[in-house]
Amino acid sequence: MEQGLLQLWASTGLYNFTPGQLIMIAVGGLLIYLAISKGFEPLLLIPIGFGGILANIPIAGIAGPDGLLGILYHAGIETGVFPLLIFMGVGAMTDFGPLLARPSLMILGAAAQFGIFFTLFGAIAMNLIPGMEFSMADAAAIAIIGGADGPTAIYVASRLAPDLLGAIAVAAYSYMALVPIIQPPIMKALTTEEERKTKMTQLRKVSRLEKILFPLILLMVTILLLPSATPLVGMLCFGNLLRECGVVERLSSTAQNELINIVTIFLGLSVGSKLAADKFLSAETLGILMLGMVAFSIGTAAGLLMGKIMYRVTGKAVNPLIGAAGVSAVPMAARVANKVGLQANPQNFLLMHAMGPNVAGVIGSAVAAGVLLSVIG
Amino acid sequence: MEQGLLQLWASTGLYNFTPGQLIMIAVGGLLIYLAISKGFEPLLLIPIGFGGILANIPIAGIAGPDGLLGILYHAGIETGVFPLLIFMGVGAMTDFGPLLARPSLMILGAAAQFGIFFTLFGAIAMNLIPGMEFSMADAAAIAIIGGADGPTAIYVASRLAPDLLGAIAVAAYSYMALVPIIQPPIMKALTTEEERKTKMTQLRKVSRLEKILFPLILLMVTILLLPSATPLVGMLCFGNLLRECGVVERLSSTAQNELINIVTIFLGLSVGSKLAADKFLSAETLGILMLGMVAFSIGTAAGLLMGKIMYRVTGKAVNPLIGAAGVSAVPMAARVANKVGLQANPQNFLLMHAMGPNVAGVIGSAVAAGVLLSVIG
Amino acid sequence: MEQGLLQLWASTGLYNFTPGQLIMIAVGGLLIYLAISKGFEPLLLIPIGFGGILANIPIAGIAGPDGLLGILYHAGIETGVFPLLIFMGVGAMTDFGPLLARPSLMILGAAAQFGIFFTLFGAIAMNLIPGMEFSMADAAAIAIIGGADGPTAIYVASRLAPDLLGAIAVAAYSYMALVPIIQPPIMKALTTEEERKTKMTQLRKVSRLEKILFPLILLMVTILLLPSATPLVGMLCFGNLLRECGVVERLSSTAQNELINIVTIFLGLSVGSKLAADKFLSAETLGILMLGMVAFSIGTAAGLLMGKIMYRVTGKAVNPLIGAAGVSAVPMAARVANKVGLQANPQNFLLMHAMGPNVAGVIGSAVAAGVLLSVIG
Amino acid sequence: MDIDALLMQSLQLLGLGMGAVFIILTLLIVIISIVSKIVPVEVSPPPALPTQGIDPAHVAAISAAVHQYRKNR
């Protein structure tokens, strides 16, 4: 009997906890708290946070190869299926109309990708700090945080640096949630009051045919120039074609509702399974969090500077603030641009103008992902 | 030509049937009949019954490793994925408000689990009967029927005694459907008219924050004391957090609708695939059906007796009838308590009071499952 | 640096394209164009066409074993899971009422299957043409196009001739879309004006119980006589039982909406993955397209001739036009029968009368598939 | 297998296949016809209400709106 009680005690969590697991459960709880209380990307951070808690329970092995999270991870993240399906859903949810109405603004979505590649360089440079050790693949996976696009970051990290996936996903979604805090100071620092006051002319109406052709054109260009980006870009285009073609309403609706919801739950839990103490509680995670912040800031700044160039080139027809939306973080960054614009001029509605660079940023970071996967992967 | 016809005849079902298969197809038909005509848990028993028919078709091999049912079973039951996803959906559909309004009633949900452990003892004792042979794992899988909770029973049986899964699932869902017939006589035998007439005071309003904290508290307690129960309890808590947190409405809705529906179809068919003649048509199945009935009855009685204790301890503030709802079988057992209460006193609405012990019973049997898996699994 | 640019150039699509891939991408585009502009079965042909494009992108390997399409194909087509789930959804969407109201018309759905078996003979005969080489399995997979039923064709082809799956699926769905063009001339050639004018008496009301019993009866007959058809017929019956039993509304709704939509997206993309240049751009594909057309035409003619027999036997109580609907292609062929009937007599509404043979054709081709799989598979 | 054997086999399949299809569907016709005679005729449900298809809540809202308007006059 005494032995039985000892055996029982030895099977409790209390007996088996390692300090790292306790900390990681607290981290999971913190993510859930931020998601609920502060509205930090709750659709992803609640499943990720909860998955993180489940992954750090001793004995249960939920993130192990035979546990639910391990099975989901193996089936959906290792294969890339989950992020690609999410991207299909994103395509089905995205209206590229604002981008098509004024395609030249797409260049802002290109400029903002500078954040990614600058961070890549920064991550490699971090190797100079003792205790940090990032391979080229690690650095690329971290840099993609600067794309400000969750599924792209998860897809790239799962291919190049699965061990860092947990930290990268957490950083990516956290900074996306922090966009309203991170971006405004940079926007105000880099633009003048006069620039911020710039009004933009109303967007032209885009015809249905243009909207149908766009995903096909985008896919063709990507196929011709950068096939390694076509898994991501292809699924984005497929989802968008379902949306715009007008003849498969039921598939489009399923892609942007039930299917993306189901996959979001699974993806979040799977990503959470990578919040294991031994991988997460390391100097690298600190580096990732720092580099992610750098990536967001540099991306924002690059977009803004390109915005200033367009402001001049077009004779003040473009408000440079919308350049900040080029990082993607759809639609948060576009809303931030709108808000800062309104502060400068209460009649200045930039939202739809910022949506063009905003969705261009999604394409831009998928292209950047393609380059990284092609050269390093 | 003659040979061709012979070959054709040899490929018909008529030629290939074994008597066992015919009986099992009749059993499948019976389950479907009960589900449609008598309303026996149709969401599960129709897929299980139909799966049972498909599994017993000669030649076709639908339940074999390359058949649809075999594939679904392998992917979803062997791994435990299907019952865990169902449990997530159950969490998303469950309002723990009544339990939180008066937490002390949870003790009734604990007492009713006595049915499980008494039956475990009974199943082992059955080995004394010649022809019956239950290992400890078999006995535990059978005993969990007393939990009156489908996904828990399927999860435990798939881990401990997959060969008995078909019979266990059929028994569990059948007895849940029979709760309105099984419970009332026991309730009337063990309580006095006066006890049954007892009115209960209205439940206090539970705040949103308490509802959000509950799944997290439940998870933490389970982690600390019984990690082996966390796959089940964890998914229940995750679903419930999606429901209560208020910021992921679309995930919560998907978890309690499309996702649980899809998984229910797959789970039912998969479980049906275990209704193979050679496993089902045996003395063991009779034993399982008998023990299942014992488990339900003892669980009901234990809940009622604890109800009587609370009736005294609280000075008649608790109607002992709601103790019977502690077996779970949500929400059927709570409705039965309400109905029997109304028979004694037409002003006596026990439904919401019985919901607390009722959902506590779900937690209780998940905990019991954790103990069984931890000690035996 | 120069070397880097060369390497970059070597990783573009432009550098790596083979002519076959370019042609196949054009074919994919054509399917999408036909689906959007001409309304050719868009629910399937858009995913198939897009999948075909993705499968022919150099380097990316999307249809390879580690690519999204390859993974989906392996999980859902090789196993037969996707077409069977689609068939379940079809069952849940099909009202067998018209068939039950006048069961004798089912014989029209039997006659139209002659198209399948005649084409089987034709495909084997094609081996006499130099350059064509069809094995018995190939011929059977091609012949099933005459069943005018997408999931059946995909299921049989995936089992008997996976290499031809792409061409077979494309042919099957294209000809189904072309039914309004293929059938009317045959209908007019084989029937007299007087026959086409024949009005039919209103259908009797079918009771709920008959509708519930029908899927069970159909399954039992198939089990007894042709077990090899039970995977297909069984899932059709299961879906229909979910629909008609009236007690599992939520499962029925999921089967005919979210679940079938999700599987349709996956199935279409997977089938598209078989539009690889080396398999598709061959003399065989031309043969398949030709034979598919023959199959449709002969099936239509056989249905019409049986219609003419019934016209005589019943004393002009049956309009022979509805025989053409026996090929299935639900509900297109029934609509075509209705339209041609209206042309002959503006008071002649054949739609509901044609639905009986139409859905009987689905059963008929599933039975035919069972014969082919049993003898050849 | 040479072409003649294949042709012969496909002819056999034609007979076999059409035979199976006709036998199974004919059997179904027979069984369904018998069943339709055994199954009791359904009593038709009461006629649909005129408000069918409109959510009761809307009807209530409209009634309330009109009622409110009357009172306010």
Added chain:
Amino acid sequence: MDIDALLMQSLQLLGLGMGAVFIILTLLIVIISIVSKIVPVEVSPPPALPTQGIDPAHVAAISAAVHQYRKNR
């Protein structure tokens, strides 16, 4: 394992299992009771409007209809 040992083990499991169930649920009762005292009582939301559960668009439409009618008189 002989039957006696099995019976003994199942008895032990009975004690162990019921113990675990009671300990965990009792602990939950204690924690929930404490939490319910700590958590601030929610300010009850303003009383439900009579239009609750009806889509604002419908309300707007009804208002507009009634308004229109008034004007037209």
Added chain:
Amino acid sequence: MDIDALLMQSLQLLGLGMGAVFIILTLLIVIISIVSKIVPVEVSPPPALPTQGIDPAHVAAISAAVHQYRKNR
């Protein structure tokens, strides 16, 4: 690989990556601009009705309600 080589490679990647992003998006701008000129301008659909977004059944119900009210006066 030593740190210098890594730094050099990451610099190259910076150029390569930004180059690819700009080339592809610029090419898109050019093609889209051309396409937008080729594609015929859509005939704008008839102006939206004021009841847009409200289910016709509700409109019918409201009309009926108001009509009924008028008659009843």
